[in-house]
Amino acid sequence: MRSGTKHALSVCPVEVTVSVVGGSWKLTIVQKLLRGALRFGELRRAVGDVTERVLTRQLRELEADGLVHREVFAEVPPRVEYSLTPLGESARPLVDLMEAWGRNWVQATGAAAEAGPQARPLE
Amino acid sequence: MRSGTKHALSVCPVEVTVSVVGGSWKLTIVQKLLRGALRFGELRRAVGDVTERVLTRQLRELEADGLVHREVFAEVPPRVEYSLTPLGESARPLVDLMEAWGRNWVQATGAAAEAGPQARPLE
Numbered sequence: 001m002r003s004g005t006k007h008a009l010s011v012c013p014v015e016v017t018v019s020v021v022g023g024s025w026k027l028t029i030v031q032k033l034l035r036g037a038l039r040f041g042e043l044r045r046a047v048g049d050v051t052e053r054v055l056t057r058q059l060r061e062l063e064a065d066g067l068v069h070r071e072v073f074a075e076v077p078p079r080v081e082y083s084l085t086p087l088g089e090s091a092r093p094l095v096d097l098m099e100a101w102g103r104n105w106v107q108a109t110g111a112a113a114e115a116g117p118q119a120r121p122l123e
Numbered sequence: 124m125r126s127g128t129k130h131a132l133s134v135c136p137v138e139v140t141v142s143v144v145g146g147s148w149k150l151t152i153v154q155k156l157l158r159g160a161l162r163f164g165e166l167r168r169a170v171g172d173v174t175e176r177v178l179t180r181q182l183r184e185l186e187a188d189g190l191v192h193r194e195v196f197a198e199v200p201p202r203v204e205y206s207l208t209p210l211g212e213s214a215r216p217l218v219d220l221m222e223a224w225g226r227n228w229v230q231a232t233g234a235a236a237e238a239g240p241q242a243r244p245l246e
Contacts, residue, residue, distance in 0.1 A: 013225030014150050014218055020228055022145050027137050066232050087231050094224050095137055101217050102136030105143055108210050109189050 020065050021091060025050050025058045030067065030088060031095050037071075037083035067091065143188050144214060148173050148181045153190065153211060154218050160194075160206035190214065 062068035067088035073079040185191040190211035196202040
């Protein structure tokens, strides 16, 4: 399998993980696809306020990195479905643990009380 | 405990986790501090090619988000140490799992063969 992006050998595996799934929408995309294959429009609605351009780019990177499979069905009009590869499926425990940790963090810090409309963007 | 940043209630917990520890150097900082308290200079050398400005900002955010404790010891010159709070320590399983997943991803994709000097920056 070809890697779509360069992830340094010298970078520690934690940083590799951040690089592969840490992009702003990637974990959310993987999380939605863990429930099953979705068409682009379905995925976009499931993910929320992501632009078409950003979602397309994130999906391409996830595909290049071996996590997402894109399949075109020969129908009229053609149906395009996105699903997780086995490597994408392997992120399930990670997504689950991040969900649990995020819940605990919100509870521990009381962040809910002053929650804004949007999480801080990544740098 | 006051939350230093706003993390939306409406955002799923996975996104909260990405927001709190997903910043480019944060997981690496947490990973280094999991081994014990460090002074700024030690931490900077441990983390690698991070600028002073960026490390300072990331530490402040981690402190505001309740993960990092900053302690000033009354010595001449004053010694400043950074350590993890219990909430910061709670990220250990997450860091461990991300390390394992990153290793597996590199192995599965053969990314090592074409690794560049730097992981892709987050968006």
